[in-house]
Amino acid sequence: MILSSRLLRRACLLAFALVVLVVPSFSQGGIEVTDALGRVVRFAAPPQRLTLAGKGSFMIVDAAYMFPTEAQAKIVALAGGRQLSLDWLALIDPTFRQTKTILESQVGPEQIAATKPQAVLLRAVEASKLGPAVERLGIPVVYVELETIVEKYLQDFRIIGQILNTPQRAEALREFYRARVDRISERIRDVRERPSVLVLSYTEQGGTIAFEVPSAAWLQTYMVELAGGNPIWKGAAQAGGWTVVTFEQIAAWNPDQIFVIDYSRDARVTVARLKADPLWQALKAVKANQIFGFPADFYSWDQPDARWLLGLVWLATKIHPQLFGEIKMYDEIRAFFHELYALPDAIITDKILPVLKGDIP
Secondary structure (H helix, E strand, O other), X not given: OHHHHHHHHHHHHHHHHHHHHHOXXXXXXXEEEEOOOOOEEEEOOOOOOEEEOOOOHHHHHHHHOOOHHHHHHHEEEEEXXXXXXXXXXXXXXXXXXXXXXXXXXXXXXXXXXXXXXXXXXXXXXXXXXXXXHHHOOOOOEEEEOOOOOHHHHHHHHHHHHHHOOOHHHHHHHHHHHHHHHHHHHHHXXXXXXXXXXXXXXXXXXXXXXXXXXXXOOOHHHHHHHHOOOEEOOHHHOOOXXXXXXXXXXXXXXXXXXXXXXXXXXXXXXXXXXXXXXXXXXXXXXXXXXXXEEOOEOOOEOOOOOOOHHHHHHHHHHHHOOOOOXXXXXXXXXXXXXXXXXXXXXXXXXXXXXXXXXXOOO
16 A cells, blocks of 8 residues: 555656646746637747738727737738728838738638738637638637627627737726726616617619618617617518618608718718708608718728727717717717827827718717
């Protein structure tokens, strides 16, 4: 018995030593990231080369650059395409043309691997195809959601903060968003009469005009509810994606307020055209001058891009102006770009305010 106890002790010590030898890098400066899918991704050291790719990657770019110093230093490549605004990227990273590889929007795993990343950041929608293909090449993938629900979006800040090894910055971002969301939630909590609201996307191709409403599960719907409105289209948009609606359906809904999104031009121009149309002049919202062009700068404020917070605040001031009369949108805009992207006031004044679109008072 004495001999076996000694052997057992020696075996335990040897096993412990082997563990220390195998994983010293993780215990000494390694990190682990729990991504949006609940997967734990371990790194022997914080990754220094990040590639951002996949569908809607401009949303990842904007979220990652809220960590300005780390993003500029560690992002080596990102997906381009028509959704990525190079003008905006030049503001938040003036050196990007010399330091970043701009990939094709439909990039494959081999092109991603060529950028020699130590980690790849993708949205969760890529978890069935692109993500596994990248991982088969031996490259760690971390997923973020960047979609729909506030809590999930705020959790994505923590994920990005983990992979950039700056958790304190992640908490500061969460506090910035949470303070503004809570301000709106608290003021509308006891509102009993919520105006009926319709959010419409307007497109025109080859002379054909189409109107679409967002999915009931999408951020645009959630924003209206959070801002104290009743999204009147919700029951007709249970399927995923945008749903085409006719003017007859719009007239049948006859909402109190209409918010028009136009991704191709200033939505104020589109609203002016609709107001001049005799058919639209019969609608309750148009008669009451309650039809508005959704704001945008380099990106529209209705998307799951970081700017959804500005869109939410703006919606609240339009849906319940009596509750949010003290909010000055230009002050909100300056605070957003200064505190989240570290942009100086001169840049905001000279480069962002002049490109604002939509009905911003």
